[in-house]
């Protein structure tokens with residue numbers, strides 16, 4: 001048996017190993033400054049994230065000017081430690097990928113200008129990456145990260161056609177992906193993003209920012225059927241709407257306050273979370289059925305939500321892939337990963353590349 005295996009591994013037909021492609025990813029679209037090195041699009045050699053969550057908590061949301069100034073302070077140390085942790089010098093990289101949009105203009109500029117400086121100084125190609133595309137590509141990253149790039153990749157590669165739900169603080173989009181780098185937007189939110197709704201409702205019921213994790217935690221002791229909050233199904237469309245739900249929670253809170261009653265925070269949180277999860281899961285499952293998806297991907301910060309994870313796994317008509325929480329929230333490994341697929345498709349961007357704060361996924 002051992003002989004047979006060694007024979008196959010030395011067979012002359014075996015293709016020569018391709019040289020590894022290593023990409024530095026840089027992310028600064030919102031309130032995380034991040035850098036990572038990814039090999040061959042799937043192996044995370046390093047991934048560093050400096051979150052500004054504590055800095056913005058006092059404002060109850062991201063304060064754009066504070067965010068850009070913090071990116072300036074953090075971006076070089078983060079890139080240096082990502083390279084150090086990957087035991088790699090700039091000269092051993094193949095390209096620099098950076099988030100070009102969508103995101104806060106003043107934050108994007110910091111990442112893009114840093115990437116340009118590095119590209120100019122090193123002669124490496126520059127690749128502008130769409131943040132939403134990168135969230136989808138987070139599903140291609142191997143997890144847990146392996147310390148050695150020759151180790152086996154254990155995370156299976158997602159299979160096409162894919163229905164992807166991108167749910168974050170800034171976005172809620174349902175996307176059909178027939179193949180690599182091809183996207184058809186099925187629907188998006190008409191008002192608040194799902195994460196934004198979590199953040200706003202958390203504030204309404206007196207929970208800390210960021211609202212997603214607070215609401216999830218508070219829900220643990222609550223009854224999801226205590227309040228029947230509205231589900232905006234918006235029949236015949238794949239669009240989402242969460243502003244009516246937010247208003248319904250506000251009305252309930254006001255009513256309780258007028259009656260001088262203590263807020264049943266756990267029940268409010270659980271009932272709100274159940275309403276969001278019902279709609280996100282219901283639409284994703286229907287899209288997967290209709291388009292005969294081979295796989296469902298759920299990505300973005302809100303995909304960290306445990307109730308969402310359990311509901312989609314229970315109802316999906318096909319396998320569901322949800323990246324681990326550390327890859328769901330903003331990170332640069334996903335930028336390097338998407339950058340890899342862009343790089344191998346031939347994309348190179350000029351040093352005159354500008355930020356695209358409202359860049360839709362379908363115009364990538």
Ligand code: ADP
Pocket residue numbers: 030031167168169170171194195196198199210211212213216300301302303304305306328329330
């Ligand atoms: P963005 O960059 O668009 O702000 P991220 O991908 O960084 O989005 O995700 C942040 C969002 O995810 C926040 O709105 C936060 O409330 C939400 N979030 C994080 N964890 C959870 C959770 N467990 N449940 C629901 N929402 C969550």
Ligand code: MG
Pocket residue numbers: 030031032169329330
């Ligand atoms: Mg973020």
